[in-house]
Amino acid sequence: MNSPLKAGTLFALIAVVATLASGGSALQHTDRVSSLDTHTGSSTGNVSAPSYNLSAEYNSTTLQAQQLNASGGWSSLRNVITSRLDNTSVPVDARYLPNFAVAPKNTEWCGETFLYFCSRTNGGLQAMGVTNSSGRLSAYTYNTSSFEGTINISSVNEFYMGSDAPHSFSIQLNSVLNNVTLFGNTGYQYWTQNVVDYSSSTGQLTFVDNIWNFTSPSAVINGNEFSSYNGTVVPGVYYYDIGPTLNVASPFSLSLYLNTSTQNNRNTVYFNYTISGKSDSRSVIRKSGTYDEVQFNSSQPGSGAIPAAEFQVSGSRLTGTGFIPMDAEFIIGGPGGGSTADFYNISGNMSMDYRNGNGEVVPVGSAYNAGSETGETSSGIGMYYSGHTAYLSTGPSFVDGLWNVSNNPGVVSIHGTVDPSNAFVMVSNSGIIDNATAEWAPTGTNGNFDYHISPGNYSMEFLLSYHNASFMSGINLSSGDAHDAGPISLGVNFSRGIYTPLYSFSNAQVRNLSYAGKGTAASPFIIPGPGFLMSGDTSAQARLNPAFSRVNDYLYPVFDGIIQDNTTNYTLYNGFRTSAGNSPFEVSLPVTDLASLTQEFDVSTVNFLPEVFYGASNMTVSNSTISGWFSTVVYNNFTRDNVPPVASLVLWNTTHSLIERNSIESQGSGILIYNRNTTFADNYVWNNTFSDYPYVYPGDYYGYAPIGLVVESSGNTVYNNAFTSTIPLVSISGTGANIYSGGNATYTDRFNITRESAANTTRFNGITLSGSIINTSYQGGNYFYNYFGNGTVPYNGSGVGFVFNGQGIFNGSINHGYSYDPLVLASYATNVSARGLPAGTETYFDINNAIYNISYGGQNTIYLPNGTYDISGFALVGSQAEFLPSAYMGDLPLTDGIFEALGPVMNITINYEEYLNLTVYEQGLPSGTQWGFAIPAAGEGFELTSGNTSVYLPAGVEYEIIPSSVSGYYSSPITLNPLSSPGYVTLIYSKLPNSTSVNYTVIFSESGLASGTRWEISIGQQTFSTTNSTMAIYGFEDGNYSYSIVPVAGYRAVQSGNIYINDGNGSVAVTFVRISPGSDLVAELAISVIGGAAIGSIAVYAVMRRRT
Structure with a gap:
């Protein structure tokens, strides 16, 4: 009805509900629409004519930055924060990360206390607010305005190649500033860190501080928290300041202070220090000062006097993170970025004091010997305590209670000599060895050891590949006892194979590992791998002891597979390949402990330990497989140009060495050669295959894609290699290019020899170099999977240069010295042209990560061996117009750019379609109102609260713009004439009468x-x-x-x-x-x-x- x-x-x-402005054109209506794609943009404004000031926009489906996902919680915040740090210019040594890996599985309630236990270690002191009362742990809480940590270092030698600072470590005083007031509101928590970064090699000491927001699991620092400061805010992450740098040789004494007070009605924290010692020139150094003072925005008009903020220690309360304890710690760890540090020698002592309620500076009431707040860790530091002082020595790093926790003061000694001197000593703090918890205890280069540690019951094992192991158990020692382990001799047994890493810090230790040879050019020491031994009918396993699979909370491995340091004898590592073709240094990460880490970092639970040659010469690696991953979470943008400072095989300050006949299966960074800018390294890389590892997890590789070879050194010769890794070869020079010092560097190398017959021979390190890796009749340069010239045009890595910061697409990845006379397979000419562009416009195309240009009206001829290829054009982007490419072979569109090259001349066209900018405005709605519109012909819809947005639409097509409904308002659809120039439309919303x-x-x-x-x-x-x-x-x-x-x-x-x-x-x-x-x-x-x-x-x- x-x-x-x-x-x-x-x-x-x-x-009138819509208008179009574009060169004075009036709005015309039509009832015809087409189904088309769109390309969204962000430019706004009234545009009257097309502008063809175009620039190339590269979009790759292969080379992409690793994207991290987070979905709530403290552990996922780690990925967000590290991702943001990786995409900034924050110096690595200014990133002192929290221990994000703390989780309920790592915690234990003990009576009234909340304790954190796990296998991670960092030598030092931790005040947790836990005390031992008649054998029962109980919690207590105290507040203070000041903490002081003092360390006296007599001698120290640290060495770890997992960062760009091999001899550096940090000393950190960390505590949580509680009850901070912001804008009149109290209850905020900030983790404060007073840190020094110290190099045991150079004596350089730099002060650094960090402040992190611990108020909640998702809290970050945005910058408005502070009213005054000396440092830098990284929005959405944290605050840091880099203080003064001094040169101090050991021995030295250092005190770090965290102080807080209220200044001008603002909570304030101070970062102070005192240092005394001598420089390398033996001049006396005594300095004290405040290098940073940070005031919080505590008050607001009318808020009155604010309460004092104080550092708090509590054994019964967690920080606002929900997992990290409310403690204070004074620790020794890696040089930032969640890294670790390996100590081969250390001697000293440390203490931690606070200011009590009476204003007196007194020792902390109780302590553990390892921190749990910071992400940096260390190994090789033995500790014991007397009174309120902890003593440091070379030895196993155990997590123990100290005064008023364990009530186990005093020191015991375990000493002896092991032969060979480069054997590994592992110690368990139980009567029977447990490889899951055993800690590495370093020895001297002569095999001597003397560990000064807390009283207890210990067991030991002495391990070395190709040697029989030796064990000791039930070493039960009371304070003052000394245990003479005596001389331990490990018998040679090559059938034992590789079950430990191979470390050598002298020529004598290289000889200890050798199968044959005299260390000369004519008779080098031969270090056998499983492949070498099996070829001689010696059955040899390759299975590392689980004790060597240790990693820290950021997945930095504690051990390398090979370290050869400061040697000169001729050495040949031959046949380091298992029967399955893998590297013999395979480790499986403990899944139960690290499952959440490997999942969130998106990495494999299986890895291969790196092989490191540091300050060595006359070394050869032959007939081996080299692989291993490095987490992109911690290594991406580690250096200025994003060149990795790590690799599966590292030659660092190494000279006159040869890498030949190996399979480098890159999971991120295959080989790295680094040397000082002025050094003529004279290393050869010859006859190797560089490929991507068959199973690469998104988080495994270093940054954007697996890299085959990085050469940050001069005087090297690289030829007759086959590069099929996604990024074949990198050698970047220029401002800040030195990956160790950050200084300027210009590297000049040869990436080919003069073209000659493949039958010609060259001798290097006693090895004959001859032939072609792809069986060409000539020798010259290298084979590159993304080289498509005819052999006369040199290769410079073009097509991958854009991966590295500041490197243009045609800089390639070799800044100085091309690879001439590349090795090429039989190939056929393919002509690539472009159409649909404005007159005079040049464009570019990418084929298998090689980039070429096409001049207007011309074509580029490339040479393709038969096979499958992926070609894509560059989008050309202007302020108001874009030209988007698609590839055709004749009239046949190439779906996703994939095509088969089969024989003689082919012709490919990059067809460009013009997209014009249409800006859509709304008029009549209150500010902030959600509105939107749809373009059915383009299959697109938009929702927004701003007044306008831009969309790029194909030119020459008619469109209907349909406004979305808004409660209380109405607007109507409009139809546009075929687009011929950029423009805008305004959707006018009129208010309906009150219904x-x-x-x-x-x-x-x-x-x-x-x-x-x-x-x-x-x-x-x-x-x-x-x-x-x-x-x-x-x-x-x-x-x-x-x-x-x-x-x-x-x-x-x-x-x-x-x-x-x-x-x-x-x-x-x-x-x-x-x-x-x-x-x-x-x-x-x-x-x-x-x-x-x-x-x-x-x-x-x-x-x-x-x-x-």
């Missing part, structure tokens, strides 16, 4: 009439008319209504219809069709409803009539 209309109850609201619960609005819109033509609608006894395209009629109540369209001369339309109103507004579209003169006008028409534009619940029924 139709609802009756009362006179005067419907009102027409007529408005009662029984009054609604229906919007009628027409299409097909000539502009300005009057049209009318009759509803009941009322008629409404307009010359605009849209009118809104207000006053409908729930029910059925009939309407009719008043005929318009020269047009026909659906004559009538029904509207059903059910608790909502609605819309009706009316289509007029021009009548051709002389026709009999017999047609059947259908009414169209604007999809998605109706408000509420409305149904429209068309009454179809045939004209006779």
Whole structure:
């Protein structure tokens, strides 16, 4: 039943709802649309003409930065923070990360206390607010305005190649500043770190501080927290400051302070220090000072005096992170970035004091010997305590309670000599050895050891590949006892194979590992791998003892597979390959302990330990497999140009060495050669295959894609290698290019020899170099999978240069010295041209990560061996226009750019389609209102709260812009003429009259009439008319209504219809069709409803009539 209309109850609201501005063009309506793609943009404004000031935009499906995902919680915040740090210019030695890996599985309630236990170690002191009372641990809490940590170092030697600072470590004083006030609100927590970064090699000591927000699991620092400071805020992450740098040789004494007070009604924290010692020139150094003072934005007008913030230690309370304890710690760890440090020698002592309620500076009431807040760790530091002082010595790093926790003061000694001197000593703090918890205890280069550690029950094992192991158990020692382990001799047994890493720090230790040879050029020491031994009928295993699979909370491995340091004898490592073809230094990470880490870092639980040659010479690695991953979470953007400071095989300050006949299976960084800028290294890399490891996890590789070879050194010769790794070869020079010092560097190397017959021979390190790795008739350069010249044009890594910061696409990845005379397979010419671009425009294309240009009207001829290829053009982007590419072979589109090269000349065209910028504005809505629009022809829709957005649409096509509904407002769709230039449209929203619960609005819109033509609608006894395209009629109540369209001369339309109103507004579209003169006008028409534009619940029924 139709609802009756009362006179005067419907009102027409007529408005122009959209305009188009573009060179003075008027809006034209059309009822035709097409289905097209769009390309969104962000530019805004009134644009009148196309601009072809174009630049290339490279989009690759292969070389992409690793993206990290986080979905709540403290551990996922680690990925967000490290991802943000990796994409900034924050120096690595200014990143002192929290221990994000603390989790419930690593915690234990002991009586009233909350303790953190795991296998991670970092020598030092930790005040946790836990004390031992009659054998029962109980918690206590105290607040203080000051902590002081003092360390006296007599001697120290640290060496770890897992960072760009092999001899550096950190000393950190860390504590949580509690009850900080911000803008009049109290209760915030900030983790403060007063740190020095020290090099045991150079004596350089640099002060660094960090502040992190520990208020909640997702809290970060944005910058408005501070009113004054000396350092740098990394928005969304943390705060840091790099203080003064001194040169101090050991022995030296250092005190670090964390102090807090209220200044100018602001909570303030101070980073102070005192240091005394001598420089390398033996001049006396005594300095004290404050290098940073940070004031918080504590007060606001009318907030009154703020409460004091204090450092808090509590054994029964966690920080706002939900996992990290509320403690204070004074520790020794890696040089930032969550790294670790390996100590081969250390001697000293340390203590930690605080200011009590009486203003007295007193020792902390109780302590453990390892911290749990910081992410940096260390190994090789033995500790014991007497009174309130902890003593440091070379030895196993155990996590133990100290004063008022273990009540086990005093020292015991375990000493002896092991032969060979480079054997590994592992110690368990139990009567029977446990490889899951055993700790490494370093020895001297002569095999002597003397460990000074706390009293207890110990067991030991002495291990070395190709030697029988030796064990000791039940070493139960009380304070003052000394245990003489005596001389331990490990018998040679090559059938034992590789079950430990291979370390040598002298020529004599290299000889200890040798199978044969005298260390001369004519008779080098041969260090055998499993492949070498099996070729001689010696069955040799390759299975590392689980004790060597240790990693820290950021997955830095504690051990390398090989370290050869400071040697000169000729040495040949031959056959380091298992029967399965893998590296013999495989480790499996303990899944139960590290499952969450490996999952969140997106890495494999299996890895291969790196092989490191440091300060060595006359070394050869042959017939081996080299592999291993490095987490992108911690290593991406580690250096200025994003060149990795790590690799599966590292030659660091190494000279006159040869890498030949190896399989380098890169999971991120295959080989790294580094040397000082002025050193002529004279290393050869010859006849190796560089490929991607078959199973590369997204988080495994260093950064954007697996890299084969990195050469940051001069005087090296690289030729006759086959590079199929995604990024074959990197050698970047320039400002800040030195990956160790950060200084400028210019590296010059040979990436080929002069072209000559493949039969010619060269001798190097006693090895004959001859032939071609791909069986060409000549020697010269290298084979590169992404080189498509004819052999006369040199290769410079073009196509991968953009991966490295500051390197343009045609810089390639070799800055100085091309690879001439590349080795090429039989290939055929392929002509690549472009069409659809403005006159004079140059463009580019990428084929298998090689980038070439195409000049306007020309073509580029490349040479392709038969096979499968992936080609893509560069998008050309201007301020108001874009040209997007697609590839064709003749008239055949190449889906995803994939094609097969099969034989003689082929022709490929990069076809460009012009996209023009259309900016869509809204007008009439209150600021911040959510609105949007759809472009059905492009299959796109947008929701936004800003006043405009831009979209790039293919030129020459007509579009309908449909506004989204907004409660209380109405707007109508518009149709655009085919786009011929950039422009904008404005969707005008008009406010509807206030509807009662029984009054609604229906919007009628027409299409097909000539502009300005009057049209009318009759509803009941009322008629409404307009010359605009849209009118809104207000006053409908729930029910059925009939309407009719008043005929318009020269047009026909659906004559009538029904509207059903059910608790909502609605819309009706009316289509007029021009009548051709002389026709009999017999047609059947259908009414169209604007999809998605109706408000509420409305149904429209068309009454179809045939004209006779």
